[in-house]
Amino acid sequence: MTDYSRPLESDRDHVWRHLTDYRGPLGPMIVEASGLRVRDARGREYLDATSGGVWCVNVGYGRAEIAQAVYDQLVKMPYFSPTAGNVPAALLAEKLSSHEPSLTRAYYSSSGSEANEKAFKIARLLSSARGNGKERVLYRDRDYHGTTIGALSAAGQGERRSGFGPFAPGFVEAPAVNCYRCPFGKRYPDCSLDCARAVGALLEREEGKVGAAIFETVVAGGGIIVPPPEYWPEVAGLVRAADALLILDEVVTGVGRTGEMFAFQRYGIRPDIVTLAKGLASAYMPISVTWVAERVFEAFRDEAGSEPDGALEDKLHYFRDISTFGGSAAAPAAALACLRIIEEENLLSNVRKQGELLLAGLKETLSHPWVGDARGVGLLCGVEFVADKKTRAPLPEERVVAVAAAMASKGVLVGRTNRSMRGFNNIINFAPAYIATKEDVETIVRVFNEALREAL
């Protein structure tokens, strides 16, 4: 076995790990991986039910064909500024649109946060070009859109924001969609969808100043929340009626996680902008896309020159934005290889099939005194823990941590709400790669049951 003591020491002494409290022990360093399995530096093996910790290694580890595609492209032409096109970027943009013809233009960058920042910048520049004052952005409680100050200004997660202010002005928060903990104290379906109507009320209150509204189509890090089926058509209609852009953050849900290529396709709605990152290239390469409908692109192209006096300002109306690594040619090559795998191996159908099995297995734990709710769609499932089933008081975070730790000690890695919502980091999430088999799902559910029994 390889001796990893030297890199472990270097890691301890020189790396500043993300989201890590250095007063406690460090988590494992993963050094090898294949399929759904990962091995840490101390030789322990795990079934990874998190797709790389943060739901992104969607087609599993050890995919030589993705590595080969990246290698070939790096040797041929690794990079040129995103002011120029490149072959894989062009083919990927076309490929994405073949899965959703209503979105036609891919703007590349390299992280989910950046993709969302670009979406905000598109909305704001459009508003300034049109001079209509629609510079505000609506976001929703519990949603997360990234780590940069702009994206955090649109974060509905208090613990991710805490201490990082002041934030960018012009962001307004709408109530969460959260049937298990309805912000209006109602019970679906006897609720008249107050959470959706609240979006409309907020848009009205802002008196036409909201130019864009951003949402996670299915909430991921905020607790795996699948909106009721009527929610999206209603909200999409309200946003359209307010003449605001509908931005759907599919950084987690995009490219198959819910069993559809894009989660919004489940609801028959037409967003103006969709953001993709994480699993687009299964995290083999960093890549993100701010993916826009042609009408948005056309507004920049055609309206920019429409000012009668041809003043200097009109020349500033095209999308004056650039991110260096948006010009990577290897990253879209990796994404193309990933999409090929998803298609050739019919992985969306596997996501649906194994997702149903996983959710059914998790729902069987609802009889456990701590399990308040089990929910999800595709291979994106969560269990919400409560101390009291009647009041739904959340289980203290350390107990939830103990369940996840017990699973890890038994060889299964799961995720959890981590420094997200104060008092409500009580959800464990399950998001294995799309290649999960029936046996993998059964192992995950069995180990979860064992950990529950032990932790009680």
Ligand SMILES: Cc1ncc(COP(=O)(O)O)c(C=O)c1O
């Ligand atoms: C829904 C969602 N959007 C955006 C982001 C930000 O992506 P990144 O970490 O690549 O900047 C995340 C990251 O967890 C996310 O979950």
